[in-house]
Amino acid sequence: MGRVKEWLMKRRFLEIFCMLLAGVCFLSTGATAGKTYIWHDKDGNVHFSDRPPHPDQAGSDIQERQFKEAPRPEAKPITISDNPIEHAIQSTFRLTNRKGGGSGFFINDKGLAITAKHVVQGATYSMKAELAGQKKKYSVKIIKKSRKNDLALIRVMIKKPTPYLEIRKTDTLIRGEPVWVVGNPLLAFKETVTSGIFSRIFPEKDFKKELKVKAPYKGDWIQFSASVIGGNSGGPVVDKDGRLIxxxxxxxxxxxxxxxxxxxSYIEKNFATQLK
Amino acid sequence: MGRVKEWLMKRRFLEIFCMLLAGVCFLSTGATAGKTYIWHDKDGNVHFSDRPPHPDQAGSDIQERQFKEAPRPEAKPITISDNPIEHAIQSTFRLTNRKGGGSGFFINDKGLAITAKHVVQGATYSMKAELAGQKKKYSVKIIKKSRKNDLALIRVMIKKPTPYLEIRKTDTLIRGEPVWVVGNPLLAFKETVTSGIFSRIFPEKDFKKELKVKAPYKGDWIQFSASVIGGNSGGPVVDKDGRLIxxxxxxxxxxxxxxxxxxxSYIEKNFATQLK
Amino acid sequence: MGRVKEWLMKRRFLEIFCMLLAGVCFLSTGATAGKTYIWHDKDGNVHFSDRPPHPDQAGSDIQERQFKEAPRPEAKPITISDNPIEHAIQSTFRLTNRKGGGSGFFINDKGLAITAKHVVQGATYSMKAELAGQKKKYSVKIIKKSRKNDLALIRVMIKKPTPYLEIRKTDTLIRGEPVWVVGNPLLAFKETVTSGIFSRIFPEKDFKKELKVKAPYKGDWIQFSASVIGGNSGGPVVDKDGRLIxxxxxxxxxxxxxxxxxxxSYIEKNFATQLK
Structure with missing residues (x-):
């Protein structure tokens, strides 16, 4: 948060490699993210295509796997896109008040969401959520802050069904597998994705033993290599299927x-009662 | 450019982690990039192999897609390599004069090329192009600088046919898809590739609204996560098929x-007349 | 090494984005790396799966390729995991004495291993090796330091068979292909993996010609884009099959x-006699 605040003050002075001025005419552009598909076949291969997979090739198999691993109250997730990364972007939002902010993401279709505790900790001004591709800012209610982990359960006061992320069990992670991070780096860059790999489980004891600092929270950690910076806090790390890691x-x-x-996996451990 | 110049002055003093001196005998080495293949089958899977794909597996399908999306005057692109990234490297060159420089790349087989406007802007000394794997430096003629965007159309004075990049339409990009950047970081590292992902379209209005700075050019931007630094300016961002993004x-x-x-997509908007 | 030492002194003061304290109860967690599989089918596709490949799909084909390219004295490598990256992690260790350290990795099943010469150069205190997932520290004997390259052949004094890396010939590398780096960044982060791409062969002459500094060692270099920092020195860069690059x-x-x-490829050039 200290870093976020520092950034908010400095961002007027962001040094850009090249600031030569060009003409002032507005250039209309049709540059937008198109309707395209990333999907996985039954063998787990990743496909990038401008058309959806043939029913014989994919689809039901993937959905079944998701339901088996993380059953949720709803019968069917609100699918914004067949591209799992696009779906993760649509499930993520920016959290801000006049002092700072971070990122958050939905975990059911009724506006229930997760962020990092340190994003909402000591927030004297109430936070607003800005959803992907929307101008409206929604009110946010803090439901519960974890005592042990850097997690908070919140609700975005929205009436429409919300897209959300399936939760992947932590003990199924593979060292070296690709991950994507969605969030709002420096708070100013909205709907931003970076990529990297899951590196390992960083054990709680290594804070003291290896880093010689006191562990800021309890429990173990997901160590990953994708770049993040202030403003990403509270945002999701997802796998190639868009599931929350x-x-x-x-x-x-x-x-x-x-x-x-x-x-x-710590989400259900912390908020089991609230998630029923 | 300021950063590039700063770098040119400092590069004698690059701090290297380890500078312990070893023996002085020359070690002859056969270490070179070998003849190998990256290709994509009909389902879009990426294959790394030391032999070309079987005709049943790939080839014609990919070429057809390229021609459909970005028809060019020439009947057939000059293909240097079946590896799309290698082809992108061969289509890219280093631009330098005694004050600084950047990167550029060919867009047809007759030496027509693109760079960033800020690379050639105010260049009081004429620029030379150094092609991949060649010692000769070629003269460069500036044909047109864009009024609105950070683009310049140039011609490298070469008589042999040049390998070049196909242009991919911007509205077909998929958020989270992998990208490669080819160029000359710090100007000193030639033919260098880094990788990352296409993150999103950064809208022009976000310069003012989010970054609180005046937009340096008109129009929207491709926001990507691959590392770049001074010297990369003007170089291409390409997709897995080596097409220009x-x-x-x-x-x-x-x-x-x-x-x-x-x-x-802004290239054709700016230089439609010259590209006919 | 200078950077490593600087880091060892500073690591007590590592600045963490967020250091707000949470509750003090211990949270028991089942979060560990599970038994999962990354494998490649006969066409070279990468598969992530929680079950091993069917015998018809993969296995023997990959092993044959490895043996053809880098025959080793042993009949069969000690395979710790069907996940090539996991296998590379298990074949890598941390090297430390009271002054600093780095990384190293096995090249046969009898404890023979490689590190960077600058990691063991001038080490007045003997080094210990910490293997992945083990608490015991093993003694290390320096067998030979290369005169020309930043390489040292060492032996870890262990009696059990050791997992080790196959060596891939340097002239088979493909520009732009993915790589993984295993090691101990800042020495404090054990068993850590980052990813990037093989960028190109950096020729020895470019130290003088482009960087304007004297080459610290003889011979050419593998230029890659994965992030590394002090403590990674001596660790392996591997390909998608876990082979040493x-x-x-x-x-x-x-x-x-x-x-x-x-x-x-320089390993066999330097230590041909010792590797027989």
């Missing part, structure tokens, strides 16, 4: 290829 | 996972 | 997307 929490100023997220 | 233009000192490129 | 040696403070490794 972790919640962005800690980074190290010295080196941006090591970052820590709260394991997705 | 954008032209490297802006980076932010504070964070190297957010960089901006001019959308490839 | 290079040994991490040099980085540039100014830009972390350009790093240099000693080509894997």
């Amino acid at each position: 972790g919640v962005v929490s800690l980074g190290f100023k010295a080196y941006n290829a090591i970052n820590l997220a709260v394991p997705a | 954008g032209v490297v233009s802006l980076g932010f000192k504070a964070y190297n996972a957010i960089n901006l490129a001019v959308p490839a | 290079g040994v991490v040696s040099l980085g540039f403070k100014a830009y972390n997307a350009i790093n240099l490794a000693v080509p894997a």
Whole structure:
């Protein structure tokens, strides 16, 4: 948060490599994200295509796997896009008040959502949520802050059904597998995705044993290599199927290829009562 | 450019992690990039192999897609390699004069090429192009600078047919899809490739609204996560098929996972007359 | 090494984005890396799965390729995991003495291993090796330091068979292909993986010609884009099949997307007698 605030003050002075001025005419552009598909066949291969998979090739198999691993109250997720990364972007929002902010994401279709505790901790001004592709800002209610982990359960006061992320069990992660992070780096860059890999489980004891600092929270961590910075806190780390792996929490100023997220499995451990 | 110049002065003093001296005997080495293949089958899967795909598996299908999406005057592109990234490297060159420089790349087989306007803007000394794997430096003629975008159309004075990049329409991009950047980071590292993902379309209005700075050029931007630095300006951002997505233009000192490129679709908007 | 030492002194003061304290109750967690599989079918596709490939789909084909390219004295490699990245992690260890350290990895099942020469150069205190997932520290004997390259052949004094990396010939590398780096960044982060791409062969002459500094070692280099930092030195750069591409040696403070490794082919050139 300190870093976020520092950034908010400095962002007027962002140094850009090249600031030469060009003409002032407005250039109309049709540049938008098109309707395209990323999907996985029954063998787990990733496909990029401008048409959806043939029913024989994919679809039902993937959905079944998701339901088996993380059953949810709803019968069917609100699917915004067949592109799992696009779906993750649509399930993520920016959280701000006049002092700072971070990122958050939905975990059911009724506006229930997760962010990092340190994003809402001590927020004296109430927070607003800005959803992907929408101008309206929604009110946010804090339901419960975890005592042990950098997690908070919140509700975005929206009446329409919300797209949301399936939770992947932490003990199924594969070291070296690709991950994507969605969020609002420096708060100013909305709907931003970076990629990297799941590096390992960073054990709680290594804060004291290896880093010689007190662990800021309890429990173990997802160590991943995708770049993050202030404003990403509370945003999701997802796998190639768009399933939640972790919640962005800690980074190290010295080196941006090591970052820590709260394991997705901790969400149900912390908020079991509220998620029923 | 300021950053590039700063770098040119400092590069004698590049701090290397380890500078312990070893023996002085020359070690002959056969280390070179070999003849190998990256290709995509009909389902879009990526294959790395030391032999070309069987005719049943790939080939014609990919070429047809390229021609449909970006028809060009020539009947057949000059294909240097079946590896699309290798082809992109061969289509890219280093631009330098005694004051600085950047990168550029061919868009037809007759030496017509693109770079960033800020690379050639105010260049009081004429620029030379150094092609991949060649010692000769070719003269460069500036044909037209865009009034609105950070783009310049140039011609490299070469008589042999040049390999070049197909242009991919910007409205077909998929958020989260992989990208590669080819160029000359710090000007000193030639034929260098980095990778990342297409993050989103960064809208022109966000310069003022979110970054609180005046937009340096008109129009929207390709926001991508691959690392770039001074010397990459004007170089291509390509997709897995080696097709042009954008032209490297802006980076932010504070964070190297957010960089901006001019959308490839702007090339035809700016230089329609010259490209006929 | 200078950078490593600087880091060892500073690591007590690592600045973490967020250091707000949470509750003090211990949260028991089942979060560990599970038994899962990454494998490649006969066409070279990458599969992530929680079950091993069917015998018809993969297996023997991949092993045959490895043996053809890098025959080793042993009849069969000690395979710790069907996940090539997991296998690379298990084949890598942390090297430390009271002054600093780095990374190293096994090249046969009898404890023979490689590290960077600058990791063991001038080490007045003997080094210990910490293997993945083990608490015991093993003694290390330096067998031979290369005169020309940043390589040292060492032996870890262990009696059990050791997992090890197959060596891939440097002239088979494909520009733009994905790579993984395993090691101990900042020495404090054990068993850490980052990813990037093989960018190109950096020729020895470019130190003088382009960087204007004296080449610290003889021979050419593997230029790759994966992030590394002090503590990674001596660790392996591997391909998608877990085969050794290079040994991490040099980085540039100014830009972390350009790093240099000693080509894997130099290992046999330097230590042919010892490897018989």
